[in-house]
Amino acid sequence: MEEEPSDQTAETLEQNEETATPIETVQGTVTSGITPTSVEIPSLNINAPIESLGLTETGAMDVPEDGETVGWYNRGAKPGARGNAVLAGHVDDYTGPAVFFDLKELNIGDEVVVYGERDEALMFEVVKMERYPYDDAPIRDIFGYTNSQRLNLITCTGEFDRVERTHRERLVVYTELKE
Amino acid sequence: MKLKRLMMSMLAGVMVFSVFSVTAFAHDHESDDAWVRIVHASPDAPAVDVTVNGDVVVEGAEFKAATDYLELPAGEHDVAIFPAGEHDEPVIEATLEVGAGNAYTVAAINTLENLDLHVIEDETSTTDGMAWVRVGHLSPDAPEVDVTAGGDVLFAGAEFPSVTGYEEVEPMTADLDVRVAGTEDVVLELPGTELEGDMLYTVLAVGFADGEPGLDTIILADPSHDAMPSEMPATGMGGTADQNSNYMAAGMLIVLLASGALFFFFRRPAFENQ
Structure with a gap:
């Protein structure tokens, strides 16, 4: 009794190999993102141009020179692709509030819209907000690979450390692509 | 959608995990820890939960789902896979030995009947x-x-x-x-x-x-x-930080001047390139 099904399996396998020639081609799934040009956060009234940026000489993610532009980390994922796409914006400039000053006011579920070169629009939703010490953030979780289609927004928060000349903390807003 | 919910719960799993590891390895994750991610590659197996040393790290992962990297201390870990929500009897259990600074992809492979864990070492650069x-x-x-x-x-x-x-x-x-x-x-x-x-x-x-x-x-x-x-990234210049003394204001002016100088020094060549 037990031999029969196993024989069948062997037969099926053999058949498979024999009939391998007319195999129907399957198309796999590939996700690719967009090259972002601007970002809009309706609940905070933010609408800002995006600049493509890499690393500084010391290996930090580079930031825009002015307070009104948002930087996209071009060595990471594109928004919409699987992985972590990262946008960074200043909380303040030398004289007052900058583009991401109100970022801490976001709530889980709020929307972030990213526009691409060909006017594509992708809508993301806030799923998590975390604060980290400026020198001890989980870089890999923020910049590394993820199977989700994530967009992470970074700005500074906490006290401004005049010795280190940087805010003591970073705020990371994790968002995910809405279907 | 289903996948999204699944990813969210995975994210939750990762978060729970990071809370533990961050406290234990505040400053040295890269050197002392290993990175492990789990892929569900068994086509006929149901959605699964995955535990590492008894802690649930993944919930309801379906076929083709991959977790993000989980941070684990170097050494031996017990990995167990259960049908989602039923933790009485694991479908498969294995001891995974991971080295400091290394990354691994652990795939649950083959049919449910012959389920196996396939450990792949990942390069990171x-x-x-x-x-x-x-x-x-x-x-x-x-x-x-x-x-x-x-x-x-x-x-x-x-x-x-x-x-x-x-x-x-x-x-x-x-x-x-x-x-x-x-x-x-x-x-x-x-x-x-x-x-x-x-x-x-x-x-x-x-x-x-x-x-x-x-x-x-x-x-x-x-x-x-x-x-x-x-x-x-250094996403702030301090313009909205408290200025409650002249000393602070003076400090700020120095910062301003210094940054301005640096700014000029570093940025100028970049402009020329453009």
Whole structure:
């Protein structure tokens, strides 16, 4: 009794190999993102141009020179692709509030819209907000690979450390692509 | 959608995990820890929960789901896979030994009846500017295959269950085909696959060649470790920080002047390049 099904399996396998020639081609799934040009956060009234940026000489993610532009980390994922796409914006400039000053006011579920070169629009939703010490953030979780289609927004928060000349903390807003 | 909910719960799993590891390894994650991610590549197995040392790290992962990297201390860990929500009897259990600074992909492979854990060691850095690609044959009933890029054989004779070594290629958009080994019969095609510089790609062929769910791929695209920043961006200049003394104001002026000088010094060449 037990031999029969196993024989069948062997037969099926053999058949498979024999009939391998007319195999129907399957198309796999590939996700690719967009090259972002601007970002809009309706609940905070933010609408800002995006600049493509890499690393500084010391290996930090580079930031825009002015307070009104948002930087996209071009060595990471594109928004919409699987992985972590990262946008960074200043909380303040030398004289007052900058583009991401109100970022801490976001709530889980709020929307972030990213526009691409060909006017594509992708809508993301806030799923998590975390604060980290400026020198001890989980870089890999923020910049590394993820199977989700994530967009992470970074700005500074906490006290401004005049010795280190940087805010003591970073705020990371994790968002995910809405279907 | 389903997948999204699943990813959210995975994220929750990762978060729970990070809370523990962050407290234990505040300043030294990279050197003392290992990174492990889990892929559900058993086509006929149900959704699963995964525990590491008894802690649930993944909930309700379905076929083709991959977790993000979990941070684990170097050493031995007990990994167990359960049907989602039923933790009485694991479907499979294994001890995983991980080395400090190494990354691993652990795939649950083969049919449910013959479920196995396949441990793959991951590279984390490419040669500067190059793309590294490897392919895994994790389809239990598919024949031996070749993988071609733009018609040229990139990997030859991959058999179930195996993952090839990495091949280094120039960044390109490639038409990747999976063919029955030694033939031109394409079983799976991935047209227009973007292979970017400073990225590592693991292309896993999963599913049944004959049956449902059919053949598909899981593509894991990891930025090279060197492509990730070593520091967070400096996203503030201090203009809204409290200024409650003249001393502070003076300090700020110095900062302002110093940054201005640096700014000029570093930025000027960049402008010339543009």
